[in-house]
Amino acid sequence: MSPFTKNTLQTKFIFWLIVSMLCVGTFLSTALYFNMRNILFTEVKDKTHLLFAQVDSIQNYVRTILRPSMYQLLGTDRFILESMSSSFVSKQIMEDLKFPKQNYHYRRVAINARNPKFEANELEQEFIEYFRKTPNKKIWEGIRKIRGEDYYITTRPVRFEKPCMRCHGSPQQAPVEVIAKYGSTRGFNYLEGKISGLDLVGIPIQVSFLRIKEAAISYAIMALGGALFFFGMISVLFNRLVVHNLRRVLDIFHGEANDTQEKKIFEKIHTGDEIHEIFHATEELGTHLKEARNKLEQYAENLEHMVAERTKDLQQETRERQLDVHLFVDMLNQLNTTSSRPELLDQTLALMGTRFEVSSITYVCAAASQRSYTWPPTATPCSLPDNWTSLLVDKRAVFDTRRALIPVITQDTAWGILCLHWGHDPGMSMQTRQVLTALGQQLALAIENLQALDDLLHQRNILQSVFDGISDPLLLLDGTGQVIIANAAARSNFSWPENRVPTAIPLPSILESHPAMLSEDGNLQTAPQPGSHEFHMHNRHFMVTIYPLRQSDRMAIYVRDNTSEKKMITRMQQSEKMIAMGKFAAGLAHEINNPLGIILCYTELLRISAKSQQAIDDLTIIEKHARQAQNVVQDLLNFAHIKKNPDVRCDLFATLAGLHQVFKVQAEAKHIQLHMSSAETPVTIKVSSRDIEHILTNLFVNALDALSAEDGRIDITAEVEKDSGVVVLTVRDNGPGIPEKDLPNIFDPFYTTKDVGQGTGLGLAVVYNLVQDNDGDINVYNDNGAVFEITLPL
Numbered sequence: 001m002s003p004f005t006k007n008t009l010q011t012k013f014i015f016w017l018i019v020s021m022l023c024v025g026t027f028l029s030t031a032l033y034f035n036m037r038n039i040l041f042t043e044v045k046d047k048t049h050l051l052f053a054q055v056d057s058i059q060n061y062v063r064t065i066l067r068p069s070m071y072q073l074l075g076t077d078r079f080i081l082e083s084m085s086s087s088f089v090s091k092q093i094m095e096d097l098k099f100p101k102q103n104y105h106y107r108r109v110a111i112n113a114r115n116p117k118f119e120a121n122e123l124e125q126e127f128i129e130y131f132r133k134t135p136n137k138k139i140w141e142g143i144r145k146i147r148g149e150d151y152y153i154t155t156r157p158v159r160f161e162k163p164c165m166r167c168h169g170s171p172q173q174a175p176v177e178v179i180a181k182y183g184s185t186r187g188f189n190y191l192e193g194k195i196s197g198l199d200l201v202g203i204p205i206q207v208s209f210l211r212i213k214e215a216a217i218s219y220a221i222m223a224l225g226g227a228l229f230f231f232g233m234i235s236v237l238f239n240r241l242v243v244h245n246l247r248r249v250l251d252i253f254h255g256e257a258n259d260t261q262e263k264k265i266f267e268k269i270h271t272g273d274e275i276h277e278i279f280h281a282t283e284e285l286g287t288h289l290k291e292a293r294n295k296l297e298q299y300a301e302n303l304e305h306m307v308a309e310r311t312k313d314l315q316q317e318t319r320e321r322q323l324d325v326h327l328f329v330d331m332l333n334q335l336n337t338t339s340s341r342p343e344l345l346d347q348t349l350a351l352m353g354t355r356f357e358v359s360s361i362t363y364v365c366a367a368a369s370q371r372s373y374t375w376p377p378t379a380t381p382c383s384l385p386d387n388w389t390s391l392l393v394d395k396r397a398v399f400d401t402r403r404a405l406i407p408v409i410t411q412d413t414a415w416g417i418l419c420l421h422w423g424h425d426p427g428m429s430m431q432t433r434q435v436l437t438a439l440g441q442q443l444a445l446a447i448e449n450l451q452a453l454d455d456l457l458h459q460r461n462i463l464q465s466v467f468d469g470i471s472d473p474l475l476l477l478d479g480t481g482q483v484i485i486a487n488a489a490a491r492s493n494f495s496w497p498e499n500r501v502p503t504a505i506p507l508p509s510i511l512e513s514h515p516a517m518l519s520e521d522g523n524l525q526t527a528p529q530p531g532s533h534e535f536h537m538h539n540r541h542f543m544v545t546i547y548p549l550r551q552s553d554r555m556a557i558y559v560r561d562n563t564s565e566k567k568m569i570t571r572m573q574q575s576e577k578m579i580a581m582g583k584f585a586a587g588l589a590h591e592i593n594n595p596l597g598i599i600l601c602y603t604e605l606l607r608i609s610a611k612s613q614q615a616i617d618d619l620t621i622i623e624k625h626a627r628q629a630q631n632v633v634q635d636l637l638n639f640a641h642i643k644k645n646p647d648v649r650c651d652l653f654a655t656l657a658g659l660h661q662v663f664k665v666q667a668e669a670k671h672i673q674l675h676m677s678s679a680e681t682p683v684t685i686k687v688s689s690r691d692i693e694h695i696l697t698n699l700f701v702n703a704l705d706a707l708s709a710e711d712g713r714i715d716i717t718a719e720v721e722k723d724s725g726v727v728v729l730t731v732r733d734n735g736p737g738i739p740e741k742d743l744p745n746i747f748d749p750f751y752t753t754k755d756v757g758q759g760t761g762l763g764l765a766v767v768y769n770l771v772q773d774n775d776g777d778i779n780v781y782n783d784n785g786a787v788f789e790i791t792l793p794l
């Protein structure tokens with residue numbers, strides 16, 4: 001039997017499918033055509049309105065700003081058409097305005113126009129008459145032919161208002177410039193408020209209409225071709241893919257029926273043919289699906305609302321975090337531009353007040369003076385609670401409804417407190433509170449760095465005083481032998497002016513007995529290595545020491561009696577290194593500490609918002625290494641700020657006994673023997689216990705690192721020499737000792753014999769500084785291991 005036999009399922013299906021596809025194709029083609037047509041009309045309408053808006057803007061600018069300004073400048077008797085006529089200016093601008101890939105038609109015309117070029121033509125007169133007959137109409141839009149082509153036209157009437165009558169009223173009242181340019185016959189005698197002209201904008205649409213029609217026809221042809229191919233495939237596959245499988249579908253329905261209710265439903269509908277059964281089975285399943293869909297829609301509605309709220313919160317949070325980043329960056333920039341604490345505080349308070357939109361913000365110093373700074377300057381300082389100092393001790397921030405108290409503290413120092421006051425409840429989030437707390441810490445770091453810089457400058461001034469106070473001549477020379485700087489002793493010995501040094505070295509007479517130090521022309525030559533030369537002059541024994549500075553092509557010359565030659569040379573060299581490295585350490589700490597603070601701050605913020613364990617682990621690694629870098633920076637600051645307190649004394653042996661308990665635990669952990677011997681009678685020395693602990697801790701740690709766990713031994717002894725008024729501390733180990741090549745540099749900053757990453761090279765430099773600052777001395781040598789001898793005054 002033919003599959004297309006009358007009244008068969010396939011015949012009916014194919015027939016109605018063809019009819020449906022034809023209807024759908026026709027409808028879609030028609031809908032496409034009218035939709036694209038409406039889109040075209042909407043676009044050209046918007047463009048015409050945009051052009052009118054531009055014209056209005058230009059004319060309004062001329063009438064309200066340019067023309068009054070010209071009257072003020074030239075007087076009311078003058079009238080410059082090119083800048084005072086709104087019609088002239090708008091026409092000129094619109095003539096030059098071009099849309100890319102599309103022309104437009106703009107005219108501002110009138111009946112009896114002053115310029116014949118803008119006289120209304122037949123179509124434009126028709127529109128003028130239309131607006132006169134319907135004065136309530138403000139605009140007309142539609143399609144008209146212009147020069148044989150379809151244009152979408154938007155036009156509106158032009159009424160001559162009172163300001164226009166000066167140029168368009170009576171010729172006797174018109175400006176002389178207008179009469180001279182256009183004469184006295186055209187463009188006059190208009191009535192105020194009467195429609196005598198119009199603005200017209202037209203955009204060509206004929207080409208666009210043709211493209212729309214072509215697109216609709218192409219779509220219809222493609223749809224017809226696709227439908228024919230589809231019908232052919234349906235006719236071939238219908239029996240195989242539909243009829244043959246209908247029963248299989250029903251079997252699947254029956255097989256998937258699990259509970260008793262579903263089985264009863266399928267038994268009930270198992271009375272007709274396959275289509276009938278599938279219809280009823282699908283209807284029943286549709287009911288179940290509808291119920292499930294309703295439940296899903298209810299959940300989706302709630303979920304969509306939740307997602308929208310969360311998205312809004314995230315966007316607000318993102319904006320706030322961006323503002324916080326800018327605030328931190330601005331604060332960092334201030335560190336490079338401010339030179340005093342008041343300047344830093346004033347600028348920081350202004351930035352924070354602007355960012356968090358406070359009514360006022362006050363900073364109160366924790367020092368005894370409790371000096372305060374307030375922004376805005378005219379605002380009343382915030383009132384602090386009586387127990388505000390306890391907030392600094394507890395390192396705790398307080399957030400009230402309209403006030404926030406933020407401690408400005410570092411790890412060791414409390415500098416002050418910030419009080420932020422709002423006129424309303426700002427509704428601060430937890431992250432905003434954390435940012436405020438971090439800003440307090442950042443401000444504390446900035447204040448601490450400024451304080452460190454002030455201390456460094458103070459030390460520099462002290463160094464300059466020491467340099468000038470040296471009783472022996474000291475000079476710094478460049479590569480050509482010119483004196484760069486000389487101390488007071490050099491100026492005095494060589495009879496130089498007080499505030500000026502000569503342009504040549506007056507030293508050949510001193511060095512005549514040592515020609516190796518002079519060039520062929522008798523001038524001082526730069527030695528490849530530092531060298532010292534002794535000589536006699538006028539029954540005095542001198543030593544001249546030259547220190548070449550190769551990197552800067554300079555040399556330092558030191559002239560003095562050689563009574564304590566080695567000791568003084570060593571002191572000067574080490575002092576210069578310590579001062580230079582102290583300046584370097586403070587500067588480096590100043591530049592590094594702030595970014596480290598920001599890294600740690602944002603690591604903590606990211607940890608709060610992190611959603612995966614991997615991200616948290618990564619942040620932990622970042623924080624660990626940032627803390628390590630911060631410890632190094634703290635070591636640099638400690639190195640730069642070593643100071644002696646002359647009024648502090650301590651019981652040496654009591655301090656050693658306390659250290660023995662601490663060192664003993666560490667030594668036992670590494671299976672190393674520790675022996676410490678000292679007298680039982682208390683001995684007071686002019687050194688603080690903190691300095692003693694710092695010195696011995698550094699030496700003990702170095703010895704501990706150098707020893708193995710098999711037979712390692714450390715001996716710490718203290719001997720009092722009352723006749724000499726000193727006490728000698730000895731730290732001895734039985735390790736490999738210090739290589740001879742490293743002994744001269746062992747106290748240099750950043751010089752270390754440990755592996756990379758095992759030490760900063762500052763430990764022995766700090767020990768040397770502490771000993772020197774306490775008027776002591778330190779020597780190192782090898783004797784079956786390393787031996788450090790420290791001499792300190794009683």
